[in-house]
Amino acid sequence: xxxxxxxxxxxxxxxxxxxxxxxxxxxxxxxxxxxxxxxxxxxxxxxxxxxxxxxxxxxxxxxxxxxxxxxxxxxxxxxxxxxxxxxxxxxxxxxxxxxxxxxxxxxxxxxxxxxxxxxxxxxxxxxxxxxxxxxxxxxxxxxxxxxxxxxxxxxxxxxxxxxxxxxxxxxxxxxxxxxxxxxxxxxxxxxxxxxxxxxxxxxxxxxxxxxxxxxxxxxxxxxxxxxxxxxxxxxxxxxxxxxxxxxxxxxxxxxxxxxxxxxxxxxxxxxxx
Numbered sequence: 001x002x003x004x005x006x007x008x009x010x011x012x013x014x015x016x017x018x019x020x021x022x023x024x025x026x027x028x029x030x031x032x033x034x035x036x037x038x039x040x041x042x043x044x045x046x047x048x049x050x051x052x053x054x055x056x057x058x059x060x061x062x063x064x065x066x067x068x069x070x071x072x073x074x075x076x077x078x079x080x081x082x083x084x085x086x087x088x089x090x091x092x093x094x095x096x097x098x099x100x101x102x103x104x105x106x107x108x109x110x111x112x113x114x115x116x117x118x119x120x121x122x123x124x125x126x127x128x129x130x131x132x133x134x135x136x137x138x139x140x141x142x143x144x145x146x147x148x149x150x151x152x153x154x155x156x157x158x159x160x161x162x163x164x165x166x167x168x169x170x171x172x173x174x175x176x177x178x179x180x181x182x183x184x185x186x187x188x189x190x191x192x193x194x195x196x197x198x199x200x201x202x203x204x205x206x207x208x209x210x211x212x213x214x215x216x217x218x219x220x221x222x223x224x225x226x227x228x229x230x231x232x233x234x235x236x237x238x239x240x241x242x243x244x245x246x247x248x249x250x251x252x253x254x255x256x257x258x259x260x261x262x263x264x265x266x267x268x269x270x271x272x273x
Contacts, residue, residue: 002091009168017172021059024176028135028183035186037202037239040132050255051136054126058139058146065150073157073164082161098166099173100224105156107174107222110149112233115217120148122264128216129263131245131254133209138178144264170223177223181205200225207235211243 029044040047076082083101084094114124126142141149157167181200192201200221208219218235221227228234245251248270253259263269 002095005169006163006165009165009172012168012172017175020172021055021175024179025135028179028185032134032184036184037186037206038132038184040134040184042132044134047132047134047255048136050257050260051130051140053257054141054143054260055136055139057143058141061143061146062150065147065154069154069157069167070164072154073162073167076158076161077163080161082159084161095166095169098160098162099170101160102153102156102162102167102170103174103221103223104227105159106149106153106170108220108224108227108231110152111220111222114145114148115220120145122269123148125246125249125269126260126263128209128246129249129251129254129260130209131251132184133182133206133244134184135179135182137209138182142261142264173223181222196225197229198225199223203239204228204234206239206242206244207237209242209244210237211245211247215242216246 029048033044076085084098089097114120123142123145127137127140127145130137130140156162177200181202182205183202185202187201187203192203195201196204200219200223204219204221204225207215210216215235215237218233219228220233225234245254249263250259259266
């Protein structure tokens with residue numbers, strides 16, 4: 001079974017990865033229409049336009065960095081370099097530990113750093129600027145932030161010595177979970193009280209998109225929710241108290257491409273919100 005998974009993800013076709021992205025957005029888009037949490041008074045297609053533009057730029061940047069990631073992974077395997085090579089693990093355990101640590105370094109840690117380093121926060125603000133968070137918000141990243149996240153992903157592969165097939169499994173899970181935890185859908189309490197202790201649910205992540213602190217500086221996880229619980233960055237806020245956006249930006253321009261692209265360089269926008 002593991003060999004089948006390994007062989008598939010070592011050579012996963014680009015078309016399959018594109019289908020995963022497009023299929024996930026389409027699926028959660030339809031679920032949002034059927035069971036929305038917030039009944040936004042917006043043009044769903046117009047709202048998606050800006051977010052899909054940033055999704056496209058993220059795809060292009062990730063594609064440009066993909067060759068570097070493959071080379072780094074191949075080098076670590078050839079040289080037995082990285083934390084995964086320090087201790088000999090069984091194939092299944094190596095896969096699980098690899099996924100956990102890729103998520104910690106490549107998602108939780110970089111996300112936390114983006115909130116603490118003012119220069120990086122200026123780029124990350126574009127993601128938080130969406131006042132009507134839905135599944136298309138998941139990949140709403142300024143190109144500058146996409147570069148930062150790609151660099152951290154490569155760093156994670158280098159430090160861990162991660163085989164490329166585990167990287168591809170991680171990225172595939174990350175795409176789907178990002179779309180899921182940004183989706184504007186009602187989530188039953190039983191889900192948060194069970195699966196919510198393992199994976200990040202929409203209820204947990206939408207707290208992170210609240211307009212003010214301390215909610216904004218909490219719930220950094222992407223796939224696994226226990227990083228926040230273990231490291232003291234978990235926050236619970238009732239859903240009816242959630243207001244999206246950022247109080248340091250002009251929230252009426254959350255759909256302005258020019259405003260959002262220039263935001264990191266706009267001196268009138270405070271970085272120490």
